[in-house]
Amino acid sequence: MKAFEEIEHTADLAFCAYGRDPAELFANAARGMFTLQGGGLPPPLQERRVEVEGVDRETLLVNWLNELLYLQERHGEVYSEFEMEELSATRLRARVRGGAQAGVRRRIKAVTFHDLRVRQTAEGWQATLVLDV
Amino acid sequence: MQKTQTIASKRDFAPVARNVWELPREFREDMRVPARLYADESLLEDALADRSIEQLVNTATLPGIVKYAIAMPDIHQGYGFPIGGVVATRVPEGVISPGGVGYDINCGVRVLASTLSVEEVRPHLDGLLTALYHNCPSGVGVSGGFRLSHEDLDEVLSEGARWALRQGYARPQDLERTEEYGCIAGADPQQVSPRAKERGRPQIGTLGAGNHFIEVDRIAAIYDGEAAERLGLFPEQVVVQIHCGSRGLGHQVCEDYVSRLQSTVREYGIELPDRELVCAPLDSPEGEQYLAAMAGAANFAFANRQVLTHQIRRSLEQALAGRVQSFDLHQVYDIAHNMAKMEEHQVGGQSTKVCVHRKGATRAFGPGSPVLPDSLRNLGQPVLVPGSMGTASYILLGTERSMEQTFGSTCHGAGRVMSRARAKKQVRGERLREELEARGIGVRAGSLSGLAEEAPIAYKDVARVVEVVHRAGIGKKVARLEPIGVIKG
Numbered sequence: 001m002k003a004f005e006e007i008e009h010t011a012d013l014a015f016c017a018y019g020r021d022p023a024e025l026f027a028n029a030a031r032g033m034f035t036l037q038g039g040g041l042p043p044p045l046q047e048r049r050v051e052v053e054g055v056d057r058e059t060l061l062v063n064w065l066n067e068l069l070y071l072q073e074r075h076g077e078v079y080s081e082f083e084m085e086e087l088s089a090t091r092l093r094a095r096v097r098g099g100a101q102a103g104v105r106r107r108i109k110a111v112t113f114h115d116l117r118v119r120q121t122a123e124g125w126q127a128t129l130v131l132d133v
Numbered sequence: 134m135q136k137t138q139t140i141a142s143k144r145d146f147a148p149v150a151r152n153v154w155e156l157p158r159e160f161r162e163d164m165r166v167p168a169r170l171y172a173d174e175s176l177l178e179d180a181l182a183d184r185s186i187e188q189l190v191n192t193a194t195l196p197g198i199v200k201y202a203i204a205m206p207d208i209h210q211g212y213g214f215p216i217g218g219v220v221a222t223r224v225p226e227g228v229i230s231p232g233g234v235g236y237d238i239n240c241g242v243r244v245l246a247s248t249l250s251v252e253e254v255r256p257h258l259d260g261l262l263t264a265l266y267h268n269c270p271s272g273v274g275v276s277g278g279f280r281l282s283h284e285d286l287d288e289v290l291s292e293g294a295r296w297a298l299r300q301g302y303a304r305p306q307d308l309e310r311t312e313e314y315g316c317i318a319g320a321d322p323q324q325v326s327p328r329a330k331e332r333g334r335p336q337i338g339t340l341g342a343g344n345h346f347i348e349v350d351r352i353a354a355i356y357d358g359e360a361a362e363r364l365g366l367f368p369e370q371v372v373v374q375i376h377c378g379s380r381g382l383g384h385q386v387c388e389d390y391v392s393r394l395q396s397t398v399r400e401y402g403i404e405l406p407d408r409e410l411v412c413a414p415l416d417s418p419e420g421e422q423y424l425a426a427m428a429g430a431a432n433f434a435f436a437n438r439q440v441l442t443h444q445i446r447r448s449l450e451q452a453l454a455g456r457v458q459s460f461d462l463h464q465v466y467d468i469a470h471n472m473a474k475m476e477e478h479q480v481g482g483q484s485t486k487v488c489v490h491r492k493g494a495t496r497a498f499g500p501g502s503p504v505l506p507d508s509l510r511n512l513g514q515p516v517l518v519p520g521s522m523g524t525a526s527y528i529l530l531g532t533e534r535s536m537e538q539t540f541g542s543t544c545h546g547a548g549r550v551m552s553r554a555r556a557k558k559q560v561r562g563e564r565l566r567e568e569l570e571a572r573g574i575g576v577r578a579g580s581l582s583g584l585a586e587e588a589p590i591a592y593k594d595v596a597r598v599v600e601v602v603h604r605a606g607i608g609k610k611v612a613r614l615e616p617i618g619v620i621k622g
Contacts, residue, residue, distance in 0.1 A: 114212030
């Protein structure tokens with residue numbers, strides 16, 4: 001199964017993320033978002049803890065990715081490993097690991113709710129995400 | 134929540150005037166008003182090539198929308214609203230949609246006109262571009278040289294460019310030549326989250342990345358000599374353009390409210406075809422809180438462009454003092470192109486208070502508007518339309534017809550037609566820089582692949598976009614600018 005794939009979007013960035021279960025979907029969505037910024041993913045040297053909530057799975061996914069963008073801006077890091085400690089439809093706790101954001105050349109302003117649906121398919125889970133750049 | 138989408142074709146649009154097309158309310162059952170698009174046939178076809186029109190139709194479903202959902206000729210696919218979208222909702226029962234303003238609240242453009250000709254500046258251009266690149270930090274995750282305390286930042290959020298004036302970063306005339314005099318009323322720093330403030334505090338006086346830029350231009354053509362003279366513009370004059378917004382602070386304000394409203398929108402019983410359109414009634418606590426936070430972020434952006442103006446004046450001083458006889462830089466105007474504003478417009482023959490969302494569209498108030506300063510009142514508001522990198526930009530004036538037809542709005546730029554990924558495959562940043570330099574355009578860029586993503590090939594022809602608004606009468610051409618130097622993150 002692919003982790004994620006970029007989708008054509010005229011002005012912004014869009015991609016589809018996949019996973020066998022919601023935890024893998026959330027991790028692959030994060031991986032996709034950092035990969036699309038260019039510069040490659042650093043080795044997992046620095047660990048940060050993340051806790052987010054949302055009224056439903058879609059809101060939780062957007063809040064999770066926006067939290068990672070905030071950590072990126074705050075610490076100048078990008079992340080390559082995502083370990084879910086708790087994941088329900090409305091709450092997430094995770095440890096994320098990564099390092100300095102050397103080579104990042106495309107800053108994502110935010111993750112949007114546009115067209116967003118987290119779906120369970122015959123192969124697993126998937127979500128389409130549009131990023132404002 | 135998703136409705137079955139109907140895909141529009143050219144046949145669905147009826148021409149209502151030259152370069153104005155209407156999609157009737159019956160096109161989709163959830164539309165509350167018709168949609169109107171300003172375009173020539175070729176730009177209409179461009180708009181039909183991606184999901185722009187579907188997004189325009191989605192905005193026509195917003196509660197309280199009046200007259201039409203409008204799109205400008207630079208329309209392109211965004212998220213929620215199309216870029217180039219204008220929606221007015223009736224006060225107080227209509228809604229405010231944070232996603233309809235966007236993440237870069239008060240992203241906008243400022244044009245500063247020098248007293249120098251291109252001939253005088255050309256020998257010192259290299260030094261000027263280097264000084265600008267050094268003094269106006271750009272790129273991913275860059276901080277500025279200005280340190281704001283928590284109290285300072287609250288003052289910036291409340292006062293906008295007035296704060297900059299008190300700090301000595303502005304002249305009184307700069308504020309007079311800024312939309313809303315550089316300060317949106319009703320800002321409340323309490324409604325801006327601590328995280329948004331934390332992100333904004335180190336970023337004042339920075340340009341950011343993406344499509345933001347500083348450009349040194351020459352006045353390449355003048356279409357309205359009298360208006361140009363009134364604005365202090367002359368042929369072959371050197372002018373400087375700034376394009377940037379509210380940086381991480383504005384992004385966080387939008388994010389906070391788009392996320393928060395996901396649950397409250399259900400409580401208000403509002404059904405939407407796209408969750409990014411999430412909104413709240415203008416008179417609800419959530420609506421009022423967002424408007425107060427948005428005004429704060431908008432004021433941050435006005436202050437940011439003002440601090441950059443100060444830095445640009447310093448750069449000129451560094452690069453030109455003692456080398457050219459005398460020089461100065463006066464502000465032509467500063468406009469916002471991602472905003473929601475409380476304004477009075479004619480609806481059904483009556484003056485009505487509405488909240489005008491402009492997402493990638495520019496305010497274009499016509500002559501006589503009481504909100505314009507005395508020096509511009511009988512002329513109309515200057516409108517600044519940046520083209521894609523290395524092409525042309527335009528200065529227009531707002532018109533009576535823009536007041537009648539588009540809630541005093543017009544286009545904001547060229548509008549993309551090609552994704553960043555495809556542009557990067559077709560254009561190499563290094564090659565593009567060589568081509569620009571061969572045409573006498575100096576380039577300072579933090580990232581060559583970022584440069585490639587902004588290649589002119591990825592955009593519509595700005596001349597065509599401007600021609601449509603000029604012919605439709607919702608903007609009047611005054612001057613064309615062509616670049617001699619580009620600074621990009």
